[in-house]
Amino acid sequence: MSRRLGISLRFRREKSDLPEGESYYVATPRQLMWWKFRKHKLAVVALYVLGVMYLLALFAEFVSPYNPNVRHIRHLYAPSQKIHLYYEGRWHVQPAVYGLKFEIDPVTLREKYYEEKDKTYRLRLFCRGDQYRMWGLFESDIHLLGVEPGGTLFLLGTDRMGRDMLSRIIAGSRISLSIGFIGIILSFIIGLILGGISGYFGGTADLLIQRLIEVMRAFPAIPLWMGLSAALPMTWSPLKVYFAITVILSLLGWVGVARAIRGKFLALREEDFAVAAYLAGASRWRIIYKHLLPSFMSHIIVVLTLRIPHMIMGETALSYLGLGLRPPITSWGVLLKECQNVQDMAHHPWLLLPVLFIILVILSFNFVGDGLRDAADPYAA
């Protein structure tokens, strides 16, 4: 009984939001926000998920078992290999995979893969494999995970050309996750300038910018993206196309950001503390950077976080339709382009796995955004 009470009390205590006493009174806005954000458990988990995803993207060459462009011509459309701890008749600490045997089904003429139980290949950490050039700085062939020579390690299967799906998804995350960030930064810059002019100076500039925003919002996004990206020259290098697509995505993305910034400027300009600073003799610049910007930055970060998924989705949609990025660039949209017909989905369902990653990332961004929204104004009751 008392034990139970103790547990419930501890639970209560954990839920009570803020530390007591002086540490609370002198807590900076950032600390308050973090305390409030921390209460949002799902958001914290999502933050960790995103952290892991971005780490994977950052160290893509190292963490992926294979070079994403190397073709394993003996293993086209191989299904995902299972990892075993029980092999050779007993339990092991070191996991292993069985060899893959390829056969053509005599009736359906479909390729089929069997596990060869007599051939086991142990997994290894920091294993030598395909050569890669890390961040264009140094050569290496060390991979986080590999398998004994002779074996294969296709944890998520292979595609039409026998390329390892896991490696391709990790390689694709680098493009898909960064396009969201770079796109949102571009949106933010355009939005801050136009929204700031609109909100701070008002008048005719405000009127024109607001009408422009309304027109942009009324524009159907996908056809506009399609039109713009169809206009990109086919001869452009993949890198150029990547930046062009980012710009195209942020051309529509800035609209919401500008609206949010304008609204905050309008509201905060009239806030008593901004008026107080003006009456104290503070310059316009000081009021903007010392009073207005800190007050709305947290809100803007929320808006930006919640807009990153739109960017990722936009890139995926464009690439899926064949209008965005094209091979040899690998992004999640490009990967999904591989399974555009029912046969592929029915026979090689693992080609759809990038979808899971997209869902995971977008949900995480939304959860983090929700948590940030709650924490953005730590002074609300």
Next chain:
Amino acid sequence: MSADNQILLSVRRLKKYFPIKKGLLRREKGQVRAVDDVSFDIRRGETLGLVGESGCGKSTVGKLILRALKPTAGEIIFTLDDRQMRINELSDTELRPLRRHAQLIFQDPYASLNPRMTVREIIGEPILVNRETQIADLDARVVELMDLVGLDSRYLRRYPHAFSGGQRQRIGVARALALNPDLIIADEPVSALDVSIQAQILNLLSDIQQELELTYLLISHDLSVVEYVSNRVAVMYVGKLVELADTEEIFRHPRHPYTEALLMAVPRISERDRPETYTLSGNVADPANPPSGCYFHHRCRYATDICSTKPVVMKQVANGHQVACHRSRDLSLKGL
């Protein structure tokens, strides 16, 4: 007593009209006469109470004096020693010296303190931006100000969220005092506070007035607050002054029916204290579309024909007692 009668601030025929803009092209479709032909003086060392209903323009008067707003017309003259500043004519850069002499205490102690700044930064900001003190002496000056308003100087590094409403208002007072101003405009300084705290803040304001020889313009809708601290009271109705007199005089012998109605509305604990109850009917006149004649005539129980036709101006009816009423001489109104 000559120093007491020295005029610190003189407001002459002050007007502020806000344009009403409508439609896609934002054409001007009319004006709100927030402040319409207001004149008064504030003497050095006194407290002038400015009362009126919500929306009558009393806060706008305060903002115009501090030039948080630019007047449409009229003069605001600030007299310092022998120097005169015509506030209404000054440009933004020329206004800077004024900031040292006139400061504002805000109504809402929550909205008026930036939650992202410590007490030290908030109180120190006016000193810092006006380069009054060396940065090294800033802390000492802030501590001095905190002592003055009754705040524990150990709270220097706390943020506003650590304080109650009354303490926050003390921070606001300290900020207003930071530049050693002559005039403080207190815009409803206690209306956002608990009644028990109101008296503390009002007493604080009186104490520092004595100590620092301050002059106050106290803007309030609460007559008891005004009675408690003011030497003279000005009553405003729809952008115009309707009565101005010494506090004692205006509470005992109001000369304007609107003032009488306001006094009647002051809550009393016992019904016996209130011989007659009388509540105003109708709505406040629309400052965008004011009525003819005296703005108050449609709500006034003493109104006659002349009140609805002839505009009314402020007239001296007794020593230091001004009133804007056609019938001020033949009415005998009840005070408290």
